[in-house]
Amino acid sequence: MVQSLQFSQPLYQQIYDIIKSSILAGELKPGQKVNVSQLAEKYNISRTPLREALRQLQIEGLLVQDHLGLSVVKLEETDFKDLYECRLMLEPKIMGLILKTVANEELEEIEKVLLKAESAFKEGNLLQLLELNAQFHDWLLEASPNKRALHLLQQVRSFLLLYRANILKNNEHNREILKEHRQILNALKARDEAAVIQNVENHLRNDLERGTNMIRE
Template identity: 45%
Template sequence: MRALMQSLPLYKQVYEEIKTSILRGEFKPGDKISVNKLAEEFQISRTPLREALRQLQKEQLLEQDQSGSKIAQISEKDFNELCTCRLVLEKELIKDVISNIKEENITEAEKLIEMAELSLKKEDQIEFLEYNSNFHEILIDACTNERLKDLLNQVRAKLLLYRANVIQRAGEGTEILAEHHAILKAVKERHTENAVKTIESHLTNDQIRGKKVLEDKN
């Protein structure tokens, strides 16, 4: 882990470092987090470290039990149920988005796809994941149904670990980008039926890609 800078709050730097390590697979689902070990590595007190861990718990990357903090994990059953929920929610969300998304948001989504393509060429997996997540967040933000957005964000947070592992597989990033292009094309054309079909295809493929990750871990 790299040295921390004094210009940023310590807890934020530690949070970013641990999150990146989780998404890169340096920590595995179910691994326990040693507060003492991390405090020693970062050479900081436990107060900013605990704040960083609390933030990771909010994002559902960490779980807390009687033995302490550990990297979140979900079973294959949980994964399939979450994918089903995500599919139902995003199909409803895209219908609302078609009617309400602004042209400047569509332009921003186009730029994010371009930046994701550059990240893929650089083989920067974390950056690629961030741009792809931001692409979906633009669509989510354009939805006017706040309850729907909250539910979807909860589901997506739980699936983040597996999305991070998916992009490490050869060829998966190219497929994901092609699917995002198809979704955005339907959104730009304000074609609700095509938008629903492309979202359904993308999320069905995401579930298949995620199952491969689960199989690799078993």
């Protein structure tokens, strides 16, 4: 169903949100070509805001440009593993630093995000669950005192968004991920650095296995 555009947001932001949701929900499939003219006609907008939206999706790694044109990024096992190796090198160390700076009040706010994610899982709202799972990591990582390392990690996580969306189509994976997020949060609240790093590494390695199996299916 075609979503209607509103006047409350810039057009490029609205069309960006619509196309991004279509990609993450699987309506636009990995490898599928994106026709700019058809999209402009479909949403009755000029090419200027549309191209700005598509440019932002390219920056985030959801769309790719080659000699054949613009298309949704393909799910590639080698690329996925390379990205997760980057996460494994960066994220546990960053989380260890966060433990020294994150306030109890911030952990309480992060727990609220986790509770919302658990509710979204029970309601079967996968796109909201994807967003809330991302927020869980984002809120934690924002407490990092090393902003350069944080910026690198955010780039890696952005390129993994489509992979994560596909992993979340499996309910058992959702249950496991929420349990692992809860374990990470509990370790942070206990101020146990070794447990924080171990739980983060376990979560990432489990995600790597979940994603690899998803790609191979």
